[in-house]
Amino acid sequence: MAQPKENTFKPRDPDWKARCLAAFEKQPIAKTVGISIAALEPGFCEMRLPFREELTQQHGFFQAGIVAMLADNAGGWAAYTLMPPKSEVLAVEFKINLMSPAKGEEMIARARVVKSGRTLTITSIEVLMLDGGREVDVALMQQTCIAIVDSNQ
Template sequence: MDELYDRIAISFDAQGLMRTLGARLLHVASGEVHIELPFSMHLSQQHGYLHAGATTSVLDSACGYAALTKAQRGLEVVTAEFKVNLMRPALGERFLAIGRVQNAGKLLSVCTGEIRAFGDGDTYKVIALMQATMVTVPK
Protein backbone atom coordinates (compact mmCIF):
# COMPACT_ATOMS: atom_id res chain seq x y z
CA MET A 1 0.00 0.00 0.00
CA ASP A 2 1.14 3.51 -0.58
CA GLU A 3 1.92 6.17 2.01
CA LEU A 4 -1.13 8.34 1.21
CA TYR A 5 -3.54 5.41 1.54
CA ASP A 6 -1.90 4.33 4.80
CA ARG A 7 -2.18 7.84 6.26
CA ILE A 8 -5.91 8.03 5.50
CA ALA A 9 -6.59 4.41 6.51
CA ILE A 10 -5.01 4.86 9.95
CA SER A 11 -7.25 7.86 10.65
CA PHE A 12 -10.33 6.19 9.15
CA ASP A 13 -9.82 3.07 11.27
CA ALA A 14 -9.75 5.28 14.38
CA GLN A 15 -13.26 6.61 13.69
CA GLY A 16 -15.73 4.80 15.89
CA LEU A 17 -18.72 6.09 13.92
CA MET A 18 -17.50 4.67 10.59
CA ARG A 19 -16.94 1.30 12.31
CA THR A 20 -20.40 1.47 13.91
CA LEU A 21 -22.01 2.23 10.55
CA GLY A 22 -20.11 -0.60 8.84
CA ALA A 23 -18.42 1.81 6.42
CA ARG A 24 -15.27 0.80 4.59
CA LEU A 25 -12.54 2.85 2.93
CA LEU A 26 -12.39 1.84 -0.74
CA HIS A 27 -10.25 4.32 -2.63
CA VAL A 28 -7.72 7.03 -1.78
CA ALA A 29 -6.06 9.34 -4.30
CA SER A 30 -4.80 12.88 -4.08
CA GLY A 31 -7.93 14.99 -3.61
CA GLU A 32 -10.43 12.09 -3.78
CA VAL A 33 -11.69 9.45 -1.35
CA HIS A 34 -14.40 6.77 -1.71
CA ILE A 35 -16.20 5.19 1.24
CA GLU A 36 -18.62 2.28 0.88
CA LEU A 37 -21.59 1.75 3.16
CA PRO A 38 -23.70 -1.43 2.97
CA PHE A 39 -27.39 -1.01 3.67
CA SER A 40 -28.57 -2.21 7.05
CA MET A 41 -32.00 -1.94 8.64
CA HIS A 42 -30.11 -0.66 11.70
CA LEU A 43 -29.30 2.46 9.65
CA SER A 44 -32.78 2.99 8.23
CA GLN A 45 -35.42 5.57 8.97
CA GLN A 46 -39.14 4.87 9.43
CA HIS A 47 -39.83 4.35 5.69
CA GLY A 48 -37.01 1.82 5.26
CA TYR A 49 -34.60 4.20 3.48
CA LEU A 50 -31.04 4.76 4.61
CA HIS A 51 -31.26 7.47 7.26
CA ALA A 52 -30.06 10.95 6.26
CA GLY A 53 -27.76 10.91 9.30
CA ALA A 54 -25.88 7.91 7.90
CA THR A 55 -25.80 9.45 4.43
CA THR A 56 -24.46 12.73 5.76
CA SER A 57 -21.90 11.05 8.00
CA VAL A 58 -20.22 9.04 5.26
CA LEU A 59 -20.29 12.03 2.87
CA ASP A 60 -18.72 14.26 5.53
CA SER A 61 -15.99 11.68 6.10
CA ALA A 62 -15.34 11.24 2.37
CA CYS A 63 -14.98 15.00 1.93
CA GLY A 64 -12.84 15.34 5.06
CA TYR A 65 -10.49 12.58 4.03
CA ALA A 66 -10.25 13.98 0.51
CA ALA A 67 -9.12 17.26 2.12
CA LEU A 68 -6.67 15.38 4.34
CA THR A 69 -4.96 13.95 1.24
CA LYS A 70 -4.03 17.54 0.34
CA ALA A 71 -2.97 18.65 3.85
CA GLN A 72 0.67 18.64 4.86
CA ARG A 73 1.87 15.62 6.79
CA GLY A 74 1.46 16.14 10.53
CA LEU A 75 -1.72 18.20 10.12
CA GLU A 76 -5.36 17.13 10.39
CA VAL A 77 -8.66 18.47 9.09
CA VAL A 78 -12.01 19.09 10.74
CA THR A 79 -15.32 20.10 9.22
CA ALA A 80 -16.22 23.80 9.42
CA GLU A 81 -19.53 23.56 7.57
CA PHE A 82 -21.46 21.61 4.98
CA LYS A 83 -24.65 21.69 3.00
CA VAL A 84 -26.40 18.55 1.79
CA ASN A 85 -29.03 18.18 -0.90
CA LEU A 86 -30.98 14.94 -0.39
CA MET A 87 -32.31 14.42 -3.91
CA ARG A 88 -34.16 11.10 -3.72
CA PRO A 89 -34.91 8.31 -1.27
CA ALA A 90 -31.80 6.41 -0.20
CA LEU A 91 -32.79 2.98 -1.48
CA GLY A 92 -30.13 0.44 -2.34
CA GLU A 93 -28.11 -2.57 -1.32
CA ARG A 94 -24.97 -0.48 -0.89
CA PHE A 95 -23.91 3.14 -1.06
CA LEU A 96 -20.74 4.83 -2.27
CA ALA A 97 -19.72 8.22 -0.91
CA ILE A 98 -17.22 10.10 -3.07
CA GLY A 99 -15.46 13.17 -1.70
CA ARG A 100 -13.43 15.48 -3.95
CA VAL A 101 -11.35 18.54 -3.21
CA GLN A 102 -12.29 21.49 -5.39
CA ASN A 103 -9.80 23.91 -3.85
CA ALA A 104 -7.16 23.22 -1.21
CA GLY A 105 -5.79 26.26 0.58
CA LYS A 106 -3.38 26.46 3.49
CA LEU A 107 -6.19 26.74 6.03
CA LEU A 108 -9.46 25.97 4.21
CA SER A 109 -10.36 23.31 1.65
CA VAL A 110 -13.61 23.35 -0.30
CA CYS A 111 -14.89 19.90 -1.17
CA THR A 112 -17.83 18.40 -2.98
CA GLY A 113 -19.30 14.98 -2.43
CA GLU A 114 -21.93 12.69 -3.81
CA ILE A 115 -23.43 9.48 -2.56
CA ARG A 116 -24.53 6.82 -5.00
CA ALA A 117 -27.09 4.11 -4.30
CA PHE A 118 -26.49 0.73 -5.96
CA GLY A 119 -29.00 -2.09 -6.35
CA ASP A 120 -27.94 -5.58 -7.46
CA GLY A 121 -25.65 -4.47 -10.29
CA ASP A 122 -23.32 -1.65 -11.24
CA THR A 123 -26.02 0.88 -12.09
CA TYR A 124 -26.56 3.61 -9.54
CA LYS A 125 -28.50 6.75 -8.74
CA VAL A 126 -26.98 9.79 -7.08
CA ILE A 127 -29.10 10.31 -3.99
CA ALA A 128 -27.33 13.25 -2.32
CA LEU A 129 -24.80 16.00 -2.97
CA MET A 130 -22.64 17.84 -0.44
CA GLN A 131 -20.55 20.97 -0.43
CA ALA A 132 -18.21 21.21 2.54
CA THR A 133 -15.50 23.41 3.96
CA MET A 134 -12.71 21.70 5.88
CA VAL A 135 -10.26 23.47 8.18
CA THR A 136 -6.65 22.37 8.49
CA VAL A 137 -5.60 22.10 12.14
CA PRO A 138 -2.51 20.95 14.06
CA LYS A 139 -2.44 17.31 15.09
Protein backbone atom coordinates in the same frame (compact mmCIF):
# COMPACT_ATOMS: atom_id res chain seq x y z
CA MET B 1 -18.36 11.81 -10.81
CA ALA B 2 -15.04 10.75 -12.24
CA GLN B 3 -11.85 10.56 -10.24
CA PRO B 4 -9.46 13.47 -10.70
CA LYS B 5 -6.90 13.11 -13.47
CA GLU B 6 -3.52 11.78 -12.45
CA ASN B 7 -1.30 14.34 -10.74
CA THR B 8 -4.15 16.84 -10.44
CA PHE B 9 -3.12 17.38 -6.81
CA LYS B 10 0.26 16.99 -5.17
CA PRO B 11 0.11 15.95 -1.51
CA ARG B 12 2.11 18.07 0.96
CA ASP B 13 2.89 14.97 3.00
CA PRO B 14 4.89 12.19 1.31
CA ASP B 15 3.30 9.74 3.79
CA TRP B 16 -0.24 11.04 3.18
CA LYS B 17 -1.79 7.63 2.53
CA ALA B 18 -0.41 5.94 5.64
CA ARG B 19 -1.43 8.97 7.75
CA CYS B 20 -4.97 8.95 6.33
CA LEU B 21 -5.48 5.20 6.71
CA ALA B 22 -4.13 5.23 10.28
CA ALA B 23 -6.48 8.07 11.23
CA PHE B 24 -9.45 6.30 9.64
CA GLU B 25 -8.70 3.18 11.69
CA LYS B 26 -9.06 5.28 14.86
CA GLN B 27 -12.56 6.50 13.98
CA PRO B 28 -15.08 4.49 16.04
CA ILE B 29 -18.23 5.74 14.28
CA ALA B 30 -17.05 4.51 10.86
CA LYS B 31 -16.45 1.04 12.29
CA THR B 32 -19.75 1.06 14.16
CA VAL B 33 -21.88 1.77 11.08
CA GLY B 34 -19.70 -0.22 8.64
CA ILE B 35 -18.11 2.48 6.45
CA SER B 36 -15.12 1.39 4.39
CA ILE B 37 -12.67 3.20 2.11
CA ALA B 38 -12.99 1.87 -1.44
CA ALA B 39 -10.51 4.29 -3.08
CA LEU B 40 -8.13 6.94 -1.78
CA GLU B 41 -6.02 9.14 -4.05
CA PRO B 42 -4.67 12.66 -3.66
CA GLY B 43 -7.77 14.84 -3.64
CA PHE B 44 -10.22 11.93 -3.98
CA CYS B 45 -11.95 9.45 -1.69
CA GLU B 46 -14.65 6.87 -2.31
CA MET B 47 -16.37 5.34 0.70
CA ARG B 48 -19.03 2.65 0.83
CA LEU B 49 -21.65 1.55 3.31
CA PRO B 50 -23.61 -1.69 2.82
CA PHE B 51 -27.33 -1.49 3.55
CA ARG B 52 -28.28 -2.38 7.11
CA GLU B 53 -31.84 -2.19 8.41
CA GLU B 54 -30.73 -0.69 11.73
CA LEU B 55 -29.49 2.42 9.84
CA THR B 56 -32.88 3.15 8.26
CA GLN B 57 -35.81 5.38 9.06
CA GLN B 58 -39.49 4.40 9.21
CA HIS B 59 -39.84 3.97 5.42
CA GLY B 60 -36.89 1.59 5.14
CA PHE B 61 -34.45 4.08 3.53
CA PHE B 62 -31.05 4.99 4.97
CA GLN B 63 -31.77 7.76 7.47
CA ALA B 64 -30.69 11.23 6.24
CA GLY B 65 -28.11 11.59 9.02
CA ILE B 66 -26.41 8.39 7.83
CA VAL B 67 -26.34 9.75 4.26
CA ALA B 68 -24.76 12.97 5.55
CA MET B 69 -22.28 11.03 7.73
CA LEU B 70 -21.02 9.00 4.77
CA ALA B 71 -20.69 12.12 2.61
CA ASP B 72 -18.96 14.06 5.41
CA ASN B 73 -16.47 11.24 5.95
CA ALA B 74 -15.63 10.89 2.25
CA GLY B 75 -15.16 14.65 1.88
CA GLY B 76 -13.01 14.83 5.00
CA TRP B 77 -10.69 12.07 3.86
CA ALA B 78 -10.39 13.54 0.35
CA ALA B 79 -9.38 16.84 1.97
CA TYR B 80 -7.03 15.12 4.43
CA THR B 81 -5.00 13.55 1.60
CA LEU B 82 -3.71 17.04 0.72
CA MET B 83 -3.06 18.35 4.22
CA PRO B 84 0.41 18.76 5.69
CA PRO B 85 2.22 16.24 7.90
CA LYS B 86 1.23 16.24 11.59
CA SER B 87 -2.16 17.73 10.79
CA GLU B 88 -5.70 16.67 11.61
CA VAL B 89 -8.86 17.34 9.63
CA LEU B 90 -12.19 18.73 10.82
CA ALA B 91 -15.28 19.71 8.88
CA VAL B 92 -16.28 23.31 9.58
CA GLU B 93 -19.28 23.57 7.25
CA PHE B 94 -21.36 21.58 4.82
CA LYS B 95 -24.57 21.77 2.87
CA ILE B 96 -26.33 18.68 1.61
CA ASN B 97 -29.10 18.32 -0.94
CA LEU B 98 -31.06 15.08 -0.58
CA MET B 99 -32.38 14.25 -4.05
CA SER B 100 -33.98 10.81 -3.71
CA PRO B 101 -34.48 8.08 -1.09
CA ALA B 102 -31.36 6.15 -0.16
CA LYS B 103 -32.56 2.65 -0.92
CA GLY B 104 -30.64 -0.25 -2.40
CA GLU B 105 -27.82 -2.61 -1.57
CA GLU B 106 -24.96 -0.21 -0.90
CA MET B 107 -24.44 3.53 -0.49
CA ILE B 108 -21.43 5.09 -2.21
CA ALA B 109 -19.91 8.53 -1.55
CA ARG B 110 -17.38 9.92 -4.02
CA ALA B 111 -15.59 13.03 -2.87
CA ARG B 112 -13.19 15.25 -4.72
CA VAL B 113 -11.28 18.29 -3.63
CA VAL B 114 -12.35 21.43 -5.46
CA LYS B 115 -9.73 23.71 -3.87
CA SER B 116 -7.02 22.96 -1.35
CA GLY B 117 -5.71 25.99 0.51
CA ARG B 118 -3.23 26.47 3.33
CA THR B 119 -5.83 25.80 6.04
CA LEU B 120 -9.22 25.41 4.32
CA THR B 121 -10.15 22.79 1.75
CA ILE B 122 -13.38 22.74 -0.25
CA THR B 123 -14.80 19.39 -1.33
CA SER B 124 -17.70 18.24 -3.48
CA ILE B 125 -19.34 14.92 -2.66
CA GLU B 126 -21.73 12.83 -4.72
CA VAL B 127 -23.76 10.17 -2.88
CA LEU B 128 -25.30 7.29 -4.82
CA MET B 129 -27.05 4.03 -4.05
CA LEU B 130 -26.19 0.83 -5.81
CA ASP B 131 -29.70 -0.49 -6.49
CA GLY B 132 -30.16 -3.55 -8.65
CA GLY B 133 -26.77 -3.06 -10.29
CA ARG B 134 -27.48 0.61 -11.14
CA GLU B 135 -26.04 3.70 -9.48
CA VAL B 136 -28.86 6.05 -8.46
CA ASP B 137 -28.19 9.66 -7.41
CA VAL B 138 -29.13 10.27 -3.76
CA ALA B 139 -27.42 13.46 -2.57
CA LEU B 140 -24.89 16.18 -3.28
CA MET B 141 -22.79 17.83 -0.58
CA GLN B 142 -20.43 20.77 -0.56
CA GLN B 143 -18.09 20.84 2.41
CA THR B 144 -15.36 22.98 3.92
CA CYS B 145 -12.66 21.31 6.02
CA ILE B 146 -9.91 22.86 8.10
CA ALA B 147 -6.39 21.56 8.67
CA ILE B 148 -5.54 21.59 12.36
CA VAL B 149 -1.75 21.72 12.63
CA ASP B 150 -0.15 21.26 16.04
CA SER B 151 2.69 23.76 16.21
CA ASN B 152 4.19 21.76 19.11
CA GLN B 153 4.83 18.67 16.96
